[in-house]
Amino acid sequence: MGVSVDRDVKRLVDHAAGVPLVIVLVVVGGILRLMVAGQDLFADELSTYWIVSTHGLSGVVRTVSTTAEITPPLSFVLSWLTTRIGLSPELVRLPALVAGIGSIPLVYAVGARTVGRGPALLAAALTTLSPFMIFYSAEARGYGVLMALVLLSTLALLHALDGGRRRWWAAYAACVCLAAYTHYTAVFVLAAQLGWAFWVHPRARRSLLLATSVAVVLYLPWLPSLKGDLDSPTTDILSALSPFDLKSARLTLGHWALGFPAVIPRTALGVLPGVPALLLLTASLAVGAYGILTTRSKLGPWSAAHGGRIGLVVLLALATPVGTALQSAVGANVFSTRSLAASWPYLALTVAALVSVGKPALRLTAAALAITAFAVSATKIGGTHFQRPHYSQLAHYADTLPGGVIVDGAAFAPGGVPLTNFDIEGSTPNAQVFQLFVTGQTPAMVVQRAAAASEGGPITVITFAPLSPVIAKLINQLPEGYVLTHTELAPGIFDLQALVYERSPTS
Numbered sequence: 001m002g003v004s005v006d007r008d009v010k011r012l013v014d015h016a017a018g019v020p021l022v023i024v025l026v027v028v029g030g031i032l033r034l035m036v037a038g039q040d041l042f043a044d045e046l047s048t049y050w051i052v053s054t055h056g057l058s059g060v061v062r063t064v065s066t067t068a069e070i071t072p073p074l075s076f077v078l079s080w081l082t083t084r085i086g087l088s089p090e091l092v093r094l095p096a097l098v099a100g101i102g103s104i105p106l107v108y109a110v111g112a113r114t115v116g117r118g119p120a121l122l123a124a125a126l127t128t129l130s131p132f133m134i135f136y137s138a139e140a141r142g143y144g145v146l147m148a149l150v151l152l153s154t155l156a157l158l159h160a161l162d163g164g165r166r167r168w169w170a171a172y173a174a175c176v177c178l179a180a181y182t183h184y185t186a187v188f189v190l191a192a193q194l195g196w197a198f199w200v201h202p203r204a205r206r207s208l209l210l211a212t213s214v215a216v217v218l219y220l221p222w223l224p225s226l227k228g229d230l231d232s233p234t235t236d237i238l239s240a241l242s243p244f245d246l247k248s249a250r251l252t253l254g255h256w257a258l259g260f261p262a263v264i265p266r267t268a269l270g271v272l273p274g275v276p277a278l279l280l281l282t283a284s285l286a287v288g289a290y291g292i293l294t295t296r297s298k299l300g301p302w303s304a305a306h307g308g309r310i311g312l313v314v315l316l317a318l319a320t321p322v323g324t325a326l327q328s329a330v331g332a333n334v335f336s337t338r339s340l341a342a343s344w345p346y347l348a349l350t351v352a353a354l355v356s357v358g359k360p361a362l363r364l365t366a367a368a369l370a371i372t373a374f375a376v377s378a379t380k381i382g383g384t385h386f387q388r389p390h391y392s393q394l395a396h397y398a399d400t401l402p403g404g405v406i407v408d409g410a411a412f413a414p415g416g417v418p419l420t421n422f423d424i425e426g427s428t429p430n431a432q433v434f435q436l437f438v439t440g441q442t443p444a445m446v447v448q449r450a451a452a453a454s455e456g457g458p459i460t461v462i463t464f465a466p467l468s469p470v471i472a473k474l475i476n477q478l479p480e481g482y483v484l485t486h487t488e489l490a491p492g493i494f495d496l497q498a499l500v501y502e503r504s505p506t507s
Contacts, residue, residue, distance in 0.1 A: 029128040036138040042388040075142030096144030100137020106151040114309040123352035129374035149179035176215040188323030273377035284369035291358020316346035390490035391421035404458035409436035465495040
């Protein structure tokens with residue numbers, strides 16, 4: 001009895017010592033995420049905006065349950081609630097922002113019960129500075145909320161296994177259910193931790209299965225929508241756009257673990273985190289490996305003190321990459337950086353544990369190298385070339401034009417979403433907007449309509465930079481006498497440009 005009390009007191013002291021550092025990490029992480037949260041909405045975020053801005057709460061659930069989305073409804077419901085205040089990008093992204101900041105102390109709490117306080121602090125620091133975590137903490141989709149909920153499910157499970165109290169089993173059931181209602185890829189982490197608990201803690205099997213059964217029963221109403229999403233043609237389209245092969249899998253894993261989520265040349269790992277940061281990470285892992293090789297007990301601080309729970313952390317880090325890879329090998333490709341999100345916090349814990357073995361000097365060196373590498377990445381992600389496309393800059397520029405029409409050739413909305421960034425980022429009272437790529441009309445038809453509506457006034461073409469051959473060919477179809485007079489560049493992860501064409505004085 002006395003030994004148990006002493007162990008509990010020591011655990012409280014250890015946690016208290018780590019709390020100030022975690023608070024500092026939360027503040028730093030919050031600042032980094034807020035810097036990104038105000039960027040223009042982009043791509044799938046337009047679907048979220050359309051759903052929450054044009055529907056009531058029941059309409060949000062009904063719309064998400066159709067093939068308009070292939071995602072469960074919880075993150076949309078949360079965004080609907082936060083946008084009752086307003087429809088700014090920050091409010092649409094607020095659920096992800098809160099969840100992303102909250103994931104920092106959650107990583108520490110899970111780590112303290114699995115790999116120890118020191119590695120837990122390191123993992124929380126990596127979570128604070130990770131480009132992947134910063135990006136999805138400011139993304140109006142479900143990935144940030146998903147990571148927070150799976151962490152909560154793991155934390156509740158560990159508390160329930162240690163103490164056996166009903167409230168923790170109830171919390172575990174609630175978090176499992178909510179995570180499943182946030183994104184389908186949660187199933188890989190949830191199934192892995194269920195299997196681990198069932199195998200390692202046979203005495204808790206009855207409570208474990210009962211709590212899991214409650215979560216499953218609560219999820220049953222969504223099963224018809226799940227079947228519809230699995231049969232949706234959108235899944236096949238996304239699979240065709242991103243083939244599952246060794247090259248794409250390697251790039252996906254690299255960007256998921258270390259870099260920017262978008263796998264494009266501008267965000268290559270040699271750019272973000274960059275070669276110096278990659279060398280620092282390599283050195284950190286090398287120091288950690290040396291620490292393991294030179295330590296008598298190869299398990300170091302993980303063995304008796306934490307019940308060998310390093311195995312759980314490694315299992316959950318591998319759960320989503322392995323699960324999505326198997327799914328992609330036999331069916332539609334779902335192997336992408338965002339689909340691996342649920343396992344990222346456990347990857348951080350695994351890496352932190354691996355480099356935290358050995359003598360204190362080795363542990364501190366490895367930790368300092370890893371933190372420095374991620375800090376370099378964090379300072380880059382707010383830079384111009386890693387921002388979402390700056391549509392609002394061109395919308396405001398278009399407002400200054402003296403009449404005329406706008407041909408928007410840079411719309412980047414998911415299929416079926418009737419809104420584009422020009423509808424969201426600001427009205428254009430001085431000009432009529434024509435969408436270049438719309439259902440039922442060829443781009444050439446749109447250009448002709450825009451030219452007729454301009455009545456000799458300026459025609460502004462919004463497009464990506466550099467100018468594609470397709471857009472250049474369409475511009476050549478403008479009425480005779482129109483010449484390029486002004487340009488406006490909006491740099492970002494994809495550069496945008498506004499090209500203003502006016503009649504020459506001699507025409």
